[in-house]
Amino acid sequence: MLKKVTPFIIESEILSGRPDGALLRDEVQKRLDGEPADIILPLDFSKVRVIDFSFTDEMLGRIIRRISIGEIAGKYIVLESLSDSLRENIHIALKERELACVYVKPNSETEILGKISEELKKTYYAAVNKGKITSKDVLELEENMDNISAASNRLTRLKELGLLTKTNDEVVNGGGRQYVYEPIK
Secondary structure (H helix, E strand, O other), X not given: OOEEOOOEEOOOOEEOOHHHHHHHXXXXXXXXXXXXXXXXXXXXXXXXXXXXXXXXXXXXXXXXXXXXXXXXXXXXXXXXXXXXXXXXXXXXXXXXXXXXXXXEOOOOOEEEEEOOOHHHHHHHHHHHHHOOEOHHHHHHHOOOOOOHHXXXXXXXXXXXXXXXXXXXXXXXXXXXXXXXXXXXO
């Protein structure tokens, strides 16, 4: 099970440009490097008023990309305390790069920012509601889906986006095994 650690508070009011994005990315990376595996690091934007595309791409885009390709294994980020303007700017920047990240709203609900299909979004929210998800759960969720491989591929894609993590596997009735995934939230 993933553990949420103490948030990384972003202190600057204005986040602009690639050089500053690279500096903050390095700070976040050092924090992630210092944490054990199986954690979620919230990035707290409560002090931030403005963020631009270049900063978002350099800081968040690169970290999310490294998580999605497995360079940063067992460590995830979520975004917290976003104003509507920050949320919109981050969403557009991530969407442009075909990346996604979880935004945890003040009421603890989650929203996916960035580019993600409706099918993947539906599966992610099912995992959030249930606390975990398997390929069998995806088959039950989707009336038109009758292929366990397609269900497994959907979960794998969410894992690659950094929105799910594989926690373990379990024995299936009738033989075989299935992976269990936990949502990043």
